[in-house]
Amino acid sequence: MTVIVDRIRALPSWQVTLTGALFVLGFLIAAQLAAEGPRIRYTSQERTTLTETALGLQQQQDALAARILELRASIVELEGEEPGSEAQVRELNAALEQARIAGGLVQLSGPGIVFRLEDAEHPGADRDSLVTARDIRTLVDELWLAGAEAISINGERLTTGTAVLDIGNAILANSAYLAPPYEVNAIGPDDLYERLSSAAPFVEFVQNRIEPYALRLSFAELDSVTVPAYAGTIRSRYARPDPSASPLP
Amino acid sequence: MISRRRRWSITLVTAILGILVVAQLRSQAANPGLSNLTAQELTLVIANVSTRNESLRAEVAALERRVTSLTDAHDRGESALDELRSDLAALQAWAGLTPVVGPGVSIRVTGRISGDGVEDLLNELRNAGAEAIAVADVRVVPGTVVFGDPGGLSVENTSLTDGFEIRAIGSPQILTGTLTRAGGVIAQLAATYENTTITVTPLDTISIPATERSLVPGHGTPSL
Numbered sequence: 112m113t114v115i116v117d118r119i120r121a122l123p124s125w126q127v128t129l130t131g132a133l134f135v136l137g138f139l140i141a142a143q144l145a146a147e148g149p150r151i152r153y154t155s156q157e158r159t160t161l162t163e164t165a166l167g168l169q170q171q172q173d174a175l176a177a178r179i180l181e182l183r184a185s186i187v188e189l190e191g192e193e194p195g196s197e198a199q200v201r202e203l204n205a206a207l208e209q210a211r212i213a214g215g216l217v218q219l220s221g222p223g224i225v226f227r228l229e230d231a232e233h234p235g236a237d238r239d240s241l242v243t244a245r246d247i248r249t250l251v252d253e254l255w256l257a258g259a260e261a262i263s264i265n266g267e268r269l270t271t272g273t274a275v276l277d278i279g280n281a282i283l284a285n286s287a288y289l290a291p292p293y294e295v296n297a298i299g300p301d302d303l304y305e306r307l308s309s310a311a312p313f314v315e316f317v318q319n320r321i322e323p324y325a326l327r328l329s330f331a332e333l334d335s336v337t338v339p340a341y342a343g344t345i346r347s348r349y350a351r352p353d354p355s356a357s358p359l360p
Numbered sequence: 361m362i363s364r365r366r367r368w369s370i371t372l373v374t375a376i377l378g379i380l381v382v383a384q385l386r387s388q389a390a391n392p393g394l395s396n397l398t399a400q401e402l403t404l405v406i407a408n409v410s411t412r413n414e415s416l417r418a419e420v421a422a423l424e425r426r427v428t429s430l431t432d433a434h435d436r437g438e439s440a441l442d443e444l445r446s447d448l449a450a451l452q453a454w455a456g457l458t459p460v461v462g463p464g465v466s467i468r469v470t471g472r473i474s475g476d477g478v479e480d481l482l483n484e485l486r487n488a489g490a491e492a493i494a495v496a497d498v499r500v501v502p503g504t505v506v507f508g509d510p511g512g513l514s515v516e517n518t519s520l521t522d523g524f525e526i527r528a529i530g531s532p533q534i535l536t537g538t539l540t541r542a543g544g545v546i547a548q549l550a551a552t553y554e555n556t557t558i559t560v561t562p563l564d565t566i567s568i569p570a571t572e573r574s575l576v577p578g579h580g581t582p583s584l
Contacts, residue, residue: 125366125370128370129369129370129373132370132373132374132377133373135377136373136376136377136380139377139380139381140380158399158402161399161402161403161406162394162395162402164406165394165402165405165406165409166394168406168409168410168413169409171413172409172412172413172416175413175416175417175419175420176416178420179416179419179420179423182420182423182424182426182427183423185427186423186426186427186430189427189430189431189434190430190440190444192434193434193439193440193441193444199441200441200444203441203444203445203448204444206448206452207444207447207448207451209576210448210451210452210455210457211451212575212576212577212582213455213456213457213575213576214451214454214455214575215455215502216451217582217583218582218583219577219580219581219582219583220580220581220583221577221579221580221581222579223579223580245480248479248483249476252479252505252507255502255503255504255505256505256507259503260503260577260578260579260580261502261577261580262502269502270502271454271455271456271492271500271501271502272486272490272491273486273502274483274484274486274487275483276483276487278397278401278404278405278408279396279397279398279401279404279405280396280397281396281397281405283405283408285412286408286409286411286412287409287412288394288405288408288409290394298577298579298580299579300578300579312507338580342416343412343415343416343419344415344416344418344419345419345450345451345454346415346418346419346422347450347453347454347460347462347491348491348531349462349463349464349491349529349530349531350453350454350460350461350462350491350492350529350530350568351453351460351461351462352449352450352452352453352458352459352460352461353458353459353460353461353567354461356458356459356570
């Protein structure tokens, strides 16, 4: 043993450095090849094109969502400068602001919890070891029942019209494509976690779904959680205000 | 002293190493989700994302028109109060703050079902484009959850009997088709709850009340 150590000591330092670097190099090449292995097997020209199309569409979506938020901000500003009768304008603007907040068109920050929900570390052939839309919906419903007042999934705000659906090993929320790990942000009362963890359906969810399939659920209680504004469409094609209801201000 | 040749070889190895490290990190950073999907699933993602982009584009166009008309009114020193009022009415109706009417479906649930089952039905209604939903006259807004075991369901402060109605405004054809298709949500629920029947009736006019829930945040602060 000492002989080997002595021989290593006798080596010039650059040789040791080079050996170390070559080791890392070998490791990286192996990692790169291993990562590409399955991809090469499934990759066809068609698939690459599809992935590129999906990526391009997602980039367009991000740009469109950003533009919507920008335009809404200008509208709020313009409405604030409305030259009509002052009291009336103030009242209308206050009502508009309230409606925007109620609908989730405004970002909220406040005390809450951030959950992270991930597939099992070594998912088997069994799809049960992957997080499904149903799992996310259960977590979200339990959070609402525990008193959460605003929730987002991977930055996608939950509104009155949000459906959460499975798509492959990922989900769609507000028709946006969201891939695991899922981060569920919820704003609520200080005892939100106590209320959640003492609710029987949540305990059952952890016992019957998370634990047996080794899904990874972690959380952090924070003083300030941010739930972004909904950046989608609010046009109604079929529903219209009920004319027999009481008039607006 | 390291010879010139050795120095070059070290430089070369470290340079290759650097490139490989960056390549490895970049390949891992690029969309972890999409690379796992099959071609069929990718097609589905593309269809969904393009539909959403179209509606976002329509929203952008409508908002741009609003900005222009508000700016014009502003420049002419005219009041845009009427536009503000119609904006407010549309927003309040969408958010669930005011009652709404429109075509849609009435869904009659008879027999025992769990809260999760009803939530699956509501999720499918939203997926099919329902614009407003009520369960036993309780408007469904963010935070409204139908919960409980079969036989003991509640929504907000209302307990549901073993026969109740869900109403939804939207395209009657699309809503009916999505719910009742083979292998759809009703078929799945019927398999789980054998003694429960769920019937869907398309209607020309449906009224849905306003929510009684307060949607004013009590803990979060809005960033206006």
